[in-house]
Amino acid sequence: MTNNIxxxxxxxxxxxxxxxxxxxxxxxxxxxxALLLISEDALSAIEIMQELKxxxxxxxxxxxxxxxxxxxxxxxxxxxxxxYYTAEKDVWVLFRTIARERxxxxxxxxxxxxxxxxxxxxxxxxxxxxxxxxxxxELLEFFETGIEVYEELESQTPNSILKLLGxxxxxxxxxxx
Amino acid sequence: MTNNIxxxxxxxxxxxxxxxxxxxxxxxxxxxxALLLISEDALSAIEIMQELKxxxxxxxxxxxxxxxxxxxxxxxxxxxxxxYYTAEKDVWVLFRTIARERxxxxxxxxxxxxxxxxxxxxxxxxxxxxxxxxxxxELLEFFETGIEVYEELESQTPNSILKLLGxxxxxxxxxxx
DNA sequence: CTAATCGTTCAGAAATTACTGAACGATTTT
DNA sequence: AAAATCGTTCAGTAATTTCTGAACGATTAG
Numbered sequence: 001m002t003n004n005i006x007x008x009x010x011x012x013x014x015x016x017x018x019x020x021x022x023x024x025x026x027x028x029x030x031x032x033x034a035l036l037l038i039s040e041d042a043l044s045a046i047e048i049m050q051e052l053k054x055x056x057x058x059x060x061x062x063x064x065x066x067x068x069x070x071x072x073x074x075x076x077x078x079x080x081x082x083x084y085y086t087a088e089k090d091v092w093v094l095f096r097t098i099a100r101e102r103x104x105x106x107x108x109x110x111x112x113x114x115x116x117x118x119x120x121x122x123x124x125x126x127x128x129x130x131x132x133x134x135x136x137x138e139l140l141e142f143f144e145t146g147i148e149v150y151e152e153l154e155s156q157t158p159n160s161i162l163k164l165l166g167x168x169x170x171x172x173x174x175x176x177x
Numbered sequence: 178m179t180n181n182i183x184x185x186x187x188x189x190x191x192x193x194x195x196x197x198x199x200x201x202x203x204x205x206x207x208x209x210x211a212l213l214l215i216s217e218d219a220l221s222a223i224e225i226m227q228e229l230k231x232x233x234x235x236x237x238x239x240x241x242x243x244x245x246x247x248x249x250x251x252x253x254x255x256x257x258x259x260x261y262y263t264a265e266k267d268v269w270v271l272f273r274t275i276a277r278e279r280x281x282x283x284x285x286x287x288x289x290x291x292x293x294x295x296x297x298x299x300x301x302x303x304x305x306x307x308x309x310x311x312x313x314x315e316l317l318e319f320f321e322t323g324i325e326v327y328e329e330l331e332s333q334t335p336n337s338i339l340k341l342l343g344x345x346x347x348x349x350x351x352x353x354x
Numbered sequence: 355c356t357a358a359t360c361g362t363t364c365a366g367a368a369a370t371t372a373c374t375g376a377a378c379g380a381t382t383t384t
Numbered sequence: 385a386a387a388a389t390c391g392t393t394c395a396g397t398a399a400t401t402t403c404t405g406a407a408c409g410a411t412t413a414g
């Protein structure tokens with residue numbers, strides 16, 4: 001059994017990296033995120049580079065991407081020339097931000113395509129492409145519902161979401177904010 | 178504006194493929210899925226291969242994977258030697274199945290790692306790794322809540338989920354099952 | 355001023371992932 | 385029986401993604 005801090009950290013970072021690549025996110029980027037997530041203080045690019053044994057350029061690119069996702073931010077320490085980076089630490093805020101970003105990158109474009117498809121299929125005589133039309137319409141409806149639910153949930157606090165779900169479903173009460 | 182069926186289908190299939198690769202799923206596999214999704218009748222491997230202009234082996238591998246996800250099934254037509262394939266057509270069932278599979282592949286292992294990490298960190302003196310411990314515990318709690326919510330939702334019908342959400346949040350009523 | 359430090363970029367290298375098609379076994383047809 | 389058809393596998397190749405490190409501009413230190 002490993003009970004050395006460094007080993008635990010490393011294991012966590014490696015796993016987070018794997019999960020990242022199961023999603024569309026590259027490994028190093030996810031590792032940087034994991035490292036920042038469990039580091040109390042902001043880290044400099046060099047520290048990250050050393051910790052993850054990777055190159056300067058790679059860290060720079062990973063950070064850029066994480067910043068564009070809105071889950072890492074740059075910190076200027078006064079008097080310091082070097083820049084520091086820190087991750088969003090609140091787990092709920094973090095996942096909400098990721099959800100928003102994924103919606104933008106995945107759901108929205110998909111709904112666009114589906115809408116266009118439906119529109120184009122509507123121009124055909126009723127008898128043509130019936131099944132395709134039906135299926136695509138169902139998908140569209142599904143995704144639109146998903147977006148609506150997302151938008152409603154987005155405006156709620158985590159606490160009220162859990163309370164809501166907890167009322168009807170019999171969830172153990174877990175409250176974090 | 179394109180209003181030819183084949184063009185619309187192709188566009189849809191290509192987009193579904195792209196989305197696939199944004200997730201961890203490979204492009205061909207997602208394309209096969211898209212094709213089956215909007216095909217009323219089951220298709221044979223050869224038809225799929227021709228439609229997607231890809232190789233025999235590739236189709237075979239893609240189908241195997243889709244079947245392992247539980248969203249495509251093999252159909253034996255009596256008297257026919259050739260096998261046919263069809264996708265789960267009900268959108269809600271489809272996404273539920275995917276959710277179950279992703280939970281198994283992503284959430285469960287992550288919770289495992291987090292639990293182990295917490296356990297290992299608990300062995301250390303209180304003063305050590307305080308921050309790491311706090312963060313990892315919060316992540317663990319978050320994921321555990323996620324799994325609970327998932328499990329509760331899994332047992333509900335789509336309709337009752339929407340009704341539930343619709344009550345409290347002011348969603349338009351969308352009902353599909 | 356020059357040297358050092360820092361972040362960025364990007365061409366090329368390395369690693370990973372996806373795809374092809376030949377080979378195989380199993381079955382069916384002739 | 386041989387030939388054809390079908391699905392699978394997998395070694396090799398192709399395509400894609402990720403990473404490296406040198407080069408650069410900008411800033412600061414000496």
